[in-house]
Amino acid sequence: GAGVSQSPSNKVTEKGKDVELRCDPISGHTALYWYRQRLGQGLEFLIYFQGNSAPDKSGLPSDRFSAERTGESVSTLTIQRTQQEDSAVYLCASSLAGPAMSIYNYGYTFGSGTRLTVV
Amino acid sequence: AQSVAQPEDQVNVAEGNPLTVKCTYSVSGNPYLFWYVQYPNRGLQFLLKYITGDNLVKGSYGFEAEFNKSQTSFHLKKPSALVSDSALYFCAVRNPYSSASKIIFGSGTRLSIRP
Known part of the structure; x- marks a missing residue:
């Protein structure tokens, strides 16, 4: 597609309850990132996928959070046993290559995000 | 460790006046610096970046930013603000010499342009 698509x-x-968030990156983009944006706060890195390499999970806040990506396509972020502090906007971004190269491609392209509210 | 600070939560400017959104950073070596904008109910959009070369970089929508190494700053500027510039602005930094580094974002500054 023309941009990064996130649903819902x-x-x-x-x-x-458990929730699953979906991200469709731009076709051909090998790198995919998940960020979290809590109300009034900056973007918080969660996880990074680069091609077939092992993902960088260093930003996942707890073992309730997990993410998968099949090849260079769709990624899903799963939050198990959601808590109220999980309420945030979850943003996905993709780029043509990993951090070392993406700067030559105007950084990342972000989706519009999924606004998660845990009540 | 790399970090970026946006000291102002909100900036209010009258339409037609110049605007500045401040950003300071901390990173070893020469940083890669970025500005992104987030319009209401929209995803983040790239505005401009500094990698090397001229300290004054020009970006989308008439914005520019000046890299000041001595002050470790990368303030976003526009000579004449428009109401449509009202949005949330994020500064970001990356250490290009660290293979494990990721882009670190500031907390954001809400820019409000009044008619």
């Missing part, structure tokens, strides 16, 4: 755009869930 909004998700309200009850505390303790």
Whole structure:
């Protein structure tokens, strides 16, 4: 597609339920990132996929968070047993290559995000 | 460790006046610096970047930013603000010499342009 697509755009869930967020990157983009943006705060790195390499999971806040990506296509971010502090906008971004090269491609292209509200 | 600070949560400017959104950074070596903008209900959009060369970089929508190494700053500027510039602006930094580094974003500054 023309841009990074995320679904759903909004998700309200009850505390303790599992949620799955989806990201469709730009076709051909080998690198895919997940960020979290809490209200009034900056972007928080969660996880990074680069091609077939092992993902960089250093930003995942707890073992309730996991993400998968099949090849260079769709990625899903799963949050198990959601808590109220998980409420945030979850942003996905993709780029043609990893951090070392993406700067030559105007950084990343971001999706519009999924607004998650845990009640 | 690399970090970036945006000291102002909100900046209010009258339309037609010049605007500045401040950003300071901390990174070893020469940084890669970025500005992104987030319009309401939209995804983040790239505005401009500094990699090397001229300290004054020009970007989208008439914005520019000046890299000041001695002050470790990368303030975003525009000579004449438009109401449509009202949005959330993020400064970001990356250490190009660290293979494990990622882009680190500031907390964002909300720019409000009044007619």
